[in-house]
Amino acid sequence: MRITAERLSWSVSGTTVVRDVGLDIAAGETVGLLGPNGSGKSSLLRCLAGLRTPSAGTVRYDGEAIGDWSARRIARRVAFVEQTTGTDSELRVTDVVGLGRTPFRDGWRGPTAEDRAVVAAALDRTGLTALADRPWKALSGGERQRAHIARALAQRTWCLLLDEPTNHLDVRHQLELMELLARTEQTVLVALHDLSLAARFCDRVLLMDQGRLVAAGVPGNVLSPDRLAEVFQVDAEVGPDSLGNPAVAYRGVAAPRVDG
Numbered sequence: 487m488r489i490t491a492e493r494l495s496w497s498v499s500g501t502t503v504v505r506d507v508g509l510d511i512a513a514g515e516t517v518g519l520l521g522p523n524g525s526g527k528s529s530l531l532r533c534l535a536g537l538r539t540p541s542a543g544t545v546r547y548d549g550e551a552i553g554d555w556s557a558r559r560i561a562r563r564v565a566f567v568e569q570t571t572g573t574d575s576e577l578r579v580t581d582v583v584g585l586g587r588t589p590f591r592d593g594w595r596g597p598t599a600e601d602r603a604v605v606a607a608a609l610d611r612t613g614l615t616a617l618a619d620r621p622w623k624a625l626s627g628g629e630r631q632r633a634h635i636a637r638a639l640a641q642r643t644w645c646l647l648l649d650e651p652t653n654h655l656d657v658r659h660q661l662e663l664m665e666l667l668a669r670t671e672q673t674v675l676v677a678l679h680d681l682s683l684a685a686r687f688c689d690r691v692l693l694m695d696q697g698r699l700v701a702a703g704v705p706g707n708v709l710s711p712d713r714l715a716e717v718f719q720v721d722a723e724v725g726p727d728s729l730g731n732p733a734v735a736y737r738g739v740a741a742p743r744v745d746g
């Protein structure tokens with residue numbers, strides 16, 4: 487599914503948090519959404535997921551404006567893994583993952599055999615099969631994060647939006663998730679703070695700064711030393727690591743700019 491935004495802005499309490507953003511993500515692309523703390527990544531993702539009403543501009547799924555779509559209609563197309571998601575603590579892990587099937591259920595009908603198979607596959611892909619019957623409240627932070635990712639996979643949508651999904655994950659699970667996102671045929675937009683993961687696994691990256699989209703393109707072009715200094719205030723560059731994978735190496739915090 488192609489996801490586009492035209493001149494998208496979102497304001498709250500008199501502050502414009504997302505400012506005039508245009509983007510076009512092709513079906514099947516894996517795109518990283520980068521930017522410093524507070525640059526507007528989560529707010530943009532929420533607008534794209536239909537959870538925020540833009541103050542200006544349009545979001546389109548496959549060319550159709552979603553402005554008047556119901557939450558259920560959106561949830562059949564797009565799954566969203568938020569940074570912090572409240573979940574009923576009395577549920578088991580398998581029940582939480584099963585919530586991903588809700589947009590496809592009729593009325594109060596229980597899960598079908600297909601629903602159960604989809605949930606089992608999502609638990610398997612996130613390495614949670616052994617924890618399926620654990621109470622939600624007994625999970626570690628990283629296990630909860632993986633369960634939220636499993637719930638999004640169980641939605642079986644054509645598009646995945648993820649807000650810093652590698653938070654709380656150990657190195658192996660970070661790599662597994664990024665490999666999954668890079669491999670899947672789903673369209674993926676993933677907010678990341680780890681620029682090396684973005685450089686290695688994303689087809690393209692979008693860079694935000696103070697609510698604006700300031701650059702878009704293949705990671706090697708977007709993450710230039712000048713841009714990293716300007717947007718993140720770090721002295722860094724992108725190059726192959728000792729194994730030949732693209733990575734960002736940091737010398738440190740950038741020296742303050744001397745103008746004139």
Ligand SMILES: Nc1ncnc2c1ncn2[C@@H]1O[C@H](COP(=O)(O)OP(=O)(O)OP(=O)(O)O)[C@@H](O)[C@H]1O
Nearest residue numbers: 498499501503521522523524525526527528529530
């Ligand atoms: N509901 C809100 N009310 C007031 N301010 C908000 C609201 N939502 C976001 N903001 C502000 O908008 C700015 C952008 O927030 P957002 O969460 O989108 O940034 P982010 O790039 O995802 O940040 P981080 O990397 O820290 O997660 C921040 O300054 C935040 O405080």
